[in-house]
Amino acid sequence: MPDARLCRFDELADPGSRGFEVELNGVPESILVVRRGGSVYGYINRCPHAGSPLDWMPDQFLSLDQRHIQCATHAALFTLDGGECVAGPCVGDRLTPVALELVDGWICLGRQAQS
Ligand code: FES
Numbered sequence: 001m002p003d004a005r006l007c008r009f010d011e012l013a014d015p016g017s018r019g020f021e022v023e024l025n026g027v028p029e030s031i032l033v034v035r036r037g038g039s040v041y042g043y044i045n046r047c048p049h050a051g052s053p054l055d056w057m058p059d060q061f062l063s064l065d066q067r068h069i070q071c072a073t074h075a076a077l078f079t080l081d082g083g084e085c086v087a088g089p090c091v092g093d094r095l096t097p098v099a100l101e102l103v104d105g106w107i108c109l110g111r112q113a114q115s
Contacts, residue, residue, distance in 0.1 A: 004108040006033060006100075009040065012107075015080065017061035017069070019045060022109060024098065031098050032061045033107060034069060036080050040107050042098035043083050047071040049090035069095070 006020050012035040019032050030045040030053060045053050045061075049071065055061050056072035063070040068077040068086070076088025083095030099110025 004101075005103075005106045006109065007107055009035070009102060009105050009107055012040070015062060015066045017055075018059045019055055019061070024109075029098075032069070033100065034061060034080050039081065040100055040102065041080055041083070042100040042109075043069070043078075043095040044098060046096065047073060047076060047090070048085065048093035048095065049074060049076055049088070054095075 007018060012018060015036045017032055017034045019030060022029055022031055031042055032045045032054065033040055033042050047054055050073060052071065052073040054069060054071050061069050063077060069080060070077055074089050076085050076090050078085050078095055083097060085091050085093045101108045101110045
């Protein structure tokens with residue numbers, strides 16, 4: 001099994017975000033991880049509107065007020081905790097979730113994401 005560790009939980013600002021290149025079910029994928037408080041959420045780094053990557057600079061996925069994930073292409077806003085688009089051209093669509101686990105202070109890919 002490939003190493004499922006992404007980064008240490010305390011390496012992420014609160015709130016904060018970071019991108020990773022991983023393999024999901026044998027397929028290379030770009031993903032993002034966002035932290036708010038004691039929770040972390042993972043999503044495929046692909047906007048449901050036009051399929052663009054979400055980040056406007058490496059590891060920069062959050063809106064200026066840090067309350068949402070923001071797409072760099074047409075500025076859609078997505079909730080941190082569910083990836084639902086709440087403003088922009090794809091309201092009601094969702095980011096594709098990636099299962100994560102916290103293990104001994106590490107943020108790791110969840111088991112179902114690796115199989
Ligand atoms: S590609 Fe993300 S809002 Fe258009």
